[in-house]
Amino acid sequence: MKSFLQELFVYTHDCHQQLIGAFHTYADRVSPRAVEIWNHILNAHHVWNHRIMGEKPMFQIWELHDPQAYAAIENENFQLTLQILEARNLHEVIAYQTTKGDAFENTVQDILFHVINHATYHRGQIAMEFRRSGIEPLVSDYILYKRR
Numbered sequence: 001m002k003s004f005l006q007e008l009f010v011y012t013h014d015c016h017q018q019l020i021g022a023f024h025t026y027a028d029r030v031s032p033r034a035v036e037i038w039n040h041i042l043n044a045h046h047v048w049n050h051r052i053m054g055e056k057p058m059f060q061i062w063e064l065h066d067p068q069a070y071a072a073i074e075n076e077n078f079q080l081t082l083q084i085l086e087a088r089n090l091h092e093v094i095a096y097q098t099t100k101g102d103a104f105e106n107t108v109q110d111i112l113f114h115v116i117n118h119a120t121y122h123r124g125q126i127a128m129e130f131r132r133s134g135i136e137p138l139v140s141d142y143i144l145y146k147r148r
Contacts (some may be wrong), residue, residue: 001109006085008116008142013078015123015140016041020070026135027067034129039064041122045077048115051096052084052108061099081112 023030023038043059050057059065065073090109097103106114127137 001090002085005090005109005112005116006082009078009081009085009112011142011145012116012119013074014145015138016074016078016119017071018138018140019123019126020074022130022135022138023067023070026130026133029133029135031129031133034126034133035064036062037122037125037129038070041119042070042073042077044118045081045115046073047099048111049077049080049084052088052094052111053080054094081115084108084112 019038023035040062042065043057043061043063046059047057047061088108090107090112092108093105094108094111095103095105123138123140127140130137
């Protein structure tokens with residue numbers, strides 16, 4: 001399962017690198033909502049990584065970042081996730097608090113799968129925002145990624 005999750009994060013990283021390029025290329029046409037959603041993807045990944053590590057996250061869930069920082073934040077998220085996959089047991093239970101202060105526990109595996117699923121869901125929303133702004137959405141289907 002670790003190798004499959006790692007593969008999914010490599011795929012997600014690839015999608016995000018393309019998306020960052022699109023945000024820079026079409027900066028004058030990208031909707032504010034697409035920017036908000038993208039930043040939310042970055043921040044949520046950051047927050048979940050830090051919950052697993054037992055550390056306080058530096059970002060708020062809807063915080064906006066300078067577009068020039070997107071690549072560095074995304075790469076840091078990706079690298080930390082790879083370290084987590086290497087070092088942590090997928091069945092380890094992580095106790096954490098939500099941004100509202102509610103306490104929960106989930107396994108590392110469930111949290112990491114959530115990060116992937118969450119990003120995919122929101123990339124779909126960004127694709128819709130791109131289309132509304134006259135920008136051709138990126139092709140980010142997993143099966144097409146695997147065919148390359």
